[in-house]
Amino acid sequence: MAQFSSTFLDELISRSDLAELISRHVDLKPSGANLVGLCPFHHEKSPSFSVSVDKQMYYCFGCGKGGNAFRFLMEHDGYPFPEAVEFLAQKAGMPIPDSKPVNPEEAARKKSGLELLDKVAGIFSRTLNSDEGKKAREYFEMRKLSPALIQKYQLGYAPAGYGFMKRCFGEDNHNLSNLESIGVLIKNERGYADRFRERVMFPIRDKQSRVVGFGGRILGDGEPKYLNSPETDFYHKSHLLYGYAEHRESVRKHKMLVVVEGYMDVLAMASYDLDYAVAPLGTAITESQLNMILRLLETPVFCFDGDKAGRKAAWRSIERMLPILKSEHSPRFLYLPDGEDPDTLLQKEGKDAFEKRLKEDGKPMLETWVLGLKNIAGDGAEGRARMAKKADVMLSTMTDDYLRQAWQGEIEKATEVKLSLQKPAQTLSRSKQPIARKPAQYLAVNPMKHDQFMAGLLQNPVRFQNLPDDAFDFFIDTHPIYPIYTRAFSLVGDEKNTELDIAAQLMREFPDNQHIARWVNLPIVDDVEFQQLLMDMHITYLNGLHGRSKDIGVKMRIIKELKTLQVQQKQFNKNLSHKESL
Ligand SMILES: [Zn+2]
Structure with a gap:
């Protein structure tokens, strides 16, 4: 990431239109200060995906994906970081400065x-x-x-x-x-x-x-x-797909992606205006290519010849896909009639019938897999045992726990054998989930409040200036967001940063942290709410401090401070209910 200067990246983000970038895939509607729509990262029926136009960040309250324009291009479109930068720079008409x-x-x-x-x-x-x-x-x-x-x-x-x-x-x-x-x-x-x-x-x-x-x-x-x-x-043939660059936009527009065998299949389909096919380059499909495919569309259709070679290729694709498959993905498998390919079929049955076939005849991956297992294992009790054994090994390569459990259930039903489900081998596990740190006990009492508090601060960083002196310790140093909180403090405290967008700067410094995008996308925390939160946080903090402190003199001082605060809090709430009743 050191390749681009932060000034350049800042300028690029401020000149890019995140809402426009996202609205190519998501129908966004205004809601409060933000735009909302159906999340492009997971399946949902009611919108939990929010875009803050003000802060140029998106966040999904359903699946937790969030970030800025770079992050969206990387997570949604599979761009490596430098390519995401190049793409946005080209769009914004900004030349990429001569990086070193x-x-x-x-x-x-x-x-x-x-x-x-x-x-x-x-x-x-x-x-x-x-x-x-x-x-x-x-x-x-x-x-x-x-x-x-x-x-x-x-x-x-x-x-x-x-x-x-x-x-x-x-x-x-x-x-x-x-x-x-x-x-x-x-x-x-x-x-x-x-x-x-x-x-x-x-x-x-x-x-x-x-x-x-x-x-x-x-x-x-x-x-x-x-x-x-x-x-x-x-x-690098294993990282390229024929038709990917040509069809990327159209795939997103039509929500259709068909994986075929070769160039001529891709082109035959395109000549019937079915411009949403891609093909590997003469070799069996690789994990990297499958990643490109699933990132482009969660519901691709894999199209194979109906002959033995086609079934073998389908099986290989399934094996390669298991470790990267997530519950959001729904790939389907379609076998064409024996001896036919997309070109011959299109000539015989025409565009509409062929497209109908693509949309309706593909079988879910699970079904294709179970059928494949049955074919390999053969009949009888021994066949069911062989099938269970093979399934067990294959399931152990899956990294999505929920999906693995669901599939395991299906296999157990089909074979009437209870699977032992070997723990996924460490080397096969690609899960990047960090081990959750245990938050400090008294801070875990109401995480919602911390969330709201951070949202209030980042939505309106002027509030940092009016915090009490001991606010620096509100999040003690074992709290997961402590580094972000203290960094925000030091950014605000630096006089050079009066014009700096604190949230954007934090996003840059903590690119993998999803909290920042969530905070700016939370509903606006108004001044009254913030004041209440501030007093709450302060009282919680002092209570914790009181509990941990051994020095009786210190304890006394804390109690005094607590009392003053509680009186203030009472008065504040009284004024508030008075105002509301007017
Ligand atoms: Zn989502």
Whole structure:
């Protein structure tokens, strides 16, 4: 995170519109000082998701997710932090200041590599439209891909022969070595040669829509039928999905995401305006890809061929998904009729019937899993035992406790075997839940009050100035929010910070702490409420101090202070009820 200056991040947050960012996914309506809507992180029927426009923070009172614009992009859209910054900067039209990258050479090399990849994609695309590209154009025509679609996905053509890149870039060794580093040239004892020859080309983009590699399909009968870029500094096949960058927006709009086998399935669907499919890049789906999928939409449909290979692929996906599956997720599995793929089915039954199939015929993951287990285990009592055993092992990889218990119940019903449910192996547990710290006893009495108190302070930081001298100790140092509270104090106390947005600054310093976002999204704590809370907190604090103190003189002083306070409190409440009765 040290890469960006805090001034830059501040400016970026203040120029970004969090409500706009969120309203692309959530229908937000005004409620009091904030906006509210249905939480995009968990399923709910009545809105508990709140956005504070004033403080530029969101918080869900249902599931506890909260933060600023960076956090939203990271948690909701799966951006790594630097990419979230880049995305917002681009949106706000702010150039990213020349950060001091750990290695400027490395950064420059990366930039020129990406530029080169983009250039090569352009060359393939132009070649498709040249005389040389006639055969490739005919292939796409046969596959019913329109020129507009070809342009949108920047499909291209790499002609036959080993010297096409040299024709385009010249014989300069430096250039050729760069082309090798991005994966389009191979170096052998006779020098550099083209990797992709006589193939139709599919540029593969990363999350930021930058071309990072290529897939190529042979024209005619050669081998291999599909050839992808090798692993390079830019292309990591297990972290990329074909169609992800192109379809991300549309997936969110339609609330549909279909995972298919390959490029041509993605494109065949897109040619029928079903622009919400993605595909792994020629290998079995990885956990990282599954994470991208589930983060993009909680209800993806995994589409497989109905044959044996398809069932095997589905099983692999289930195994890989178990450790990351949460109860919010509802993936479904759809087997296509034997011998069909999305392209052939679309041609046979048309768009509407195919879309209906996608929406209605997919089976929940649990059902698919149980069926798969039955197939593996076989019949009879022994079969049920084998099934229980296999299920037990697989369940132990799950990290969502509730989901695991629910699934365990289903398996026990199906097998009539009580599962021992091995404790998840430590190495498999990815749960990041910190071990809860035991809060100090007397402070735990009414956590609601602490919450309200902090909300009142952060919503109106001027209140920090008027706290009693001993307020610094209201949250003793074992309380989980003590570090935030004291940090807020020191921020307010520093004269340089008169204009500083305290909540935003705290959010930056405690990026993983969800309390801050919650406090600013709680209903406004007005002056009367705050005054009551303040007296309450003060009295609670003094009572605690009295209990812990051994010195009789100190005890006496505390009792005196307590009495004064209690009189004040009485008077305050009396005035209040007097005012209310008027
Ligand atoms: Zn929620």
